[in-house]
Amino acid sequence: MTSPLTLDIIIPVYNEAEVLEILFDTLDATFSAANLAARGIARVRYLLIDDGSSDVGAQMISDRIRAGAPAALYRLSRNFGHQNAVCAGLDHATADLVAILDADLQDPPAVVLDMIDKMAQGYDVIFGQRRRRKENVVKRLSYWSFYRLIDALSDIKMPLDSGDFCLMNRRVVAALRALPERLRFPRVLRAWVGYRQAGVEYDRPARRAGSSKYSIVKLYRLATDGIASASIRPLKIAQLSSFILGLLALVLTLFFVLMVVGKVNALLPLPFLLTYILITSGNALTLLCLYVINAYVGRTYLEVKGRPTYIVMEVVDGADRQAGVS
DSSP states (O other): OOSSEEEEEEEEESSOHHHHHHHHHHHHHHTOHHHHHTTTEEEEEEEEEEOSOOSSHHHHHHHHHHTTOSEEEEEESSOOOHHHHHHHHHHHOOSSEEEEOOTTSSSOTHHHHHHHHHHTTTOSEEEEEEEEEOSOHHHHHHHHHHHHHHHHHOSSOOOTTOOSOEEEEHHHHHHHHHOOOSSOOHHHHHHHHOSSEEEEEEEEOOOSSSOOOOOHHHHHHHHHHHHHHHOSHHHHHHHHHHHHHHHHHHHHHHHHHHHHHTTOGGGTHHHHHHHHHHHHHHHHHHHHHHHHHHHHHHHHHHHHHTOOSOOEEEEEOTTOOEEOOO
């Protein structure tokens, strides 16, 4: 790519009214004319995707746009989830470079400038890679475990400690938009499409205001969706585990028969105990296999229905145009 370039920044928003003023001020300071000119960026635009918020955030964003902010607001008809909001932003991005960051400023906008500098070395995707994160121990451990689990189960190499925060060029965004599936996990798909990718390390700060909208249940769903989206390896592991358990059951059965035929009554309690343990573990493994299979069957059912991943009900752009979209 040659200068001048354009930059779109996708920002999913869900009940973030408390942080919006700080967000806009930070964005304006970070993407000043001087900072953009130094990197050959002619224009920046903020694509704020309101994911069915119930607070006054959409009105605050609209007011900022009418006051001259280089932004566009896409209001979804209800809460479709963070990943679908990201996909909505990707579908409406038109710039040469497209960044994704969270509204709570835990993804520091200044890091996007570092990503632009890194991309100038010939990369197509620059993803943010967290060195440290200022959150409670349980959350840090959960995220640490998730990224390593999804990397171990994935058929492709997944960057560790890397969320949706990234910068992509136009052809990568086009490749993502061309993928046919409706249940999307952008960070997995970003790794799947390939191209030249590199990471930029940063420290993830605490929220500037408000509270996290990701409950334990939502984080669990996010993790299962990510694993199911990345690979069918869990199905293969469940199949292999069932096979191994079947062999153990056969060995134990033969051992039990030999004990009975040999009339070694003193040792009978041991095989009985092992049998009970095997039955219990077998039932647990069976339920686990059913759960894994159901996770994929459920995703298949949702894909077959063919419903859109989101519905935009209102658009507010920099020219103060509003339009309903069905």
